[in-house]
Amino acid sequence: MNRCSRSITIKLFWLFGLIFLFGLLQTLNASAQDKNNETNSFYVQAVIPENQVDINKSYFDLKMQPEEEQELQVKLVNPEAEPITVSVNAINASTTEEGMIDYTVKGIKDKTLNYPFESLIKVLKTTISLQPYETKIARFHLKMPKEQYDGVIVGGLRFTKNLPENEVKNKEVTIQQRFHYVVGVVLNETETTIVSDYEMDAVKVAKSKQGKKMSVIHSIRNKNAAISKEIELKMIIRKKGDKAPLIELEKEHLEMAPNSVMDFPVLIKRQLQSGKYTSHTQILQDGKKWIFENEFNITKDQAKLVNKEIEDNKVKNKVPSWLIVVVIILTVLVLIQFYILWLKRSLNVKHLDDENKI
Secondary structure, three states: OOHHHHHHHHHHHHHHHHHHHHHHHHHHHHHHHHHHHHHOOOEEEEEOOOOEOOOOOOOEEEEOOOOOEEEEEEEEEOOOOOOEEEEEEEEEOEEOOOOOEEOOOOOOOOOOOOOOHHHHEEEOOOEEEEOOOOEEEEEEEEEOOOOOOOOEEEEEEEEEEOOOHHHHOOOOOOHHHOOEEEEEEEEEOOOOOOOOOEEEEEEEEEEOOOOOOEEEEEEEEEOOOOOEEEEEEEEEEEEOOOOOOOEEEEEEEEEEOOOEEEEEEEEOOOOOOOEEEEEEEEEEEOOEEEEEEEEEEEOHHHHHHHHHHHHHHHHOOOOOHHHHHHHHHHHHHHHHHHHHHHHHHHHHHHHHHHHHHO
16 A cells, blocks of 8 residues: 555545544533433522622521511522423421432431421421422421521421432432532521531441442431531551551541531442450541540451452452543554555456456
8 A cells, every 4th residue: 555545545444433432522512511401401590688698698597586486588590381280298307328418318417406497397288389480489388496596406308309200110319319408507596606526426337328338337416506517537447456547538528517416328349257346536626626545346247248249349350441442443444444455456456357258
C-alpha cells in the first residue's frame, strides 16, 4: 500500500471512530435529558412568615413561643402540560449512616427526642392535585409544646410526585427513585445556645443499610437539641489484647440531626476470626474531642459471612462500564480498518487482472 492509500485509510479510520463516539455521546445525552425532564416536573417554595429568624433562608427558621399555633404554607407549582398529584408528609429529622441529615423515613424517634416534629405539625391535605401550569398552596398546622425548651426542633416537609398508575404497578420503583422536594423546618424558642454532645450507644457487627456489606456498626448519638456539622471521625479496630490495628478509618464533614443516632458502618475489608475485638473512636468537632473505647464480639457465623464476602469480591471481576465502551469502540474501528484494507486489496487485484487481460 502506498503512502497516499495509507493516509486515506487512517483518515477514514478516525472519521468512523469520531462518528461512532458522537453517536454514543448523543445517546447518553438524550438519556440524561429524558431523566431530567422526568424529575424536574414540579417546584416548591416556602412562604416565609413574619417570625422568620433569617429571611435569606429558603427554609422555615422560626422563633416561636410555648403553645403558640401557626399555619405554615408552601407554594407548589406544576410547570408541565400534564396534570400531576403530589403526596405531602411531615417527617422528623434523622441522621443517615453516611452522616447526613435526612427527611425520608417517617416515625424515627430517638429516646432523647422529647418533642418530635411529627407530633407538633398536622398536614391539612396529604395529597394535592395540580392541573397543567397550576399553582396551589400546601398548608400545615403547627402547635408548639406546652413546656419551654432550649435548642432546636428540626423536621422536614416532604413533597413527592406520585407515579402514574402503570408505573405504580412496577414493584422495582421505590420511594428513593421517585422525585421529591423537602422544605426544612427549624423551630426555636429561646436564645440559649445549645451545643452537641455525643455518646456511643452500641458497637456491633451487622450488614450496613446502604451497601449491605458486613461492617462494624457504631451507633453514635447526638443527645442534645443542636444541629451538628463538620464532625470528624477517627476509628481504629483491633483484636482484643493486640496493639496492631486491623482496620483504620477517618471521615470528615459529617453532620447529625438533633437528638438522633447515626449508625456509622466501618466496612470489614479483611478476613477475621471469631472472637473479641475493641473499637477506639474519636469524635472531633469545634476543637472538642470525644473518645470512646468499646468491646464487641464477632461470632463464628458472622466471621463466615465476612470471609465469604471478601472471597466473593476477590473472585468477582467486575469490568467497568467505561472499559466496555472503549473495547467496543476499538473493536469497531479495527473491523472498519480491516474492511478498508480488504477492499483496497481486492481493487488492486482486480486492477492487475484487468491489466493482464489487456
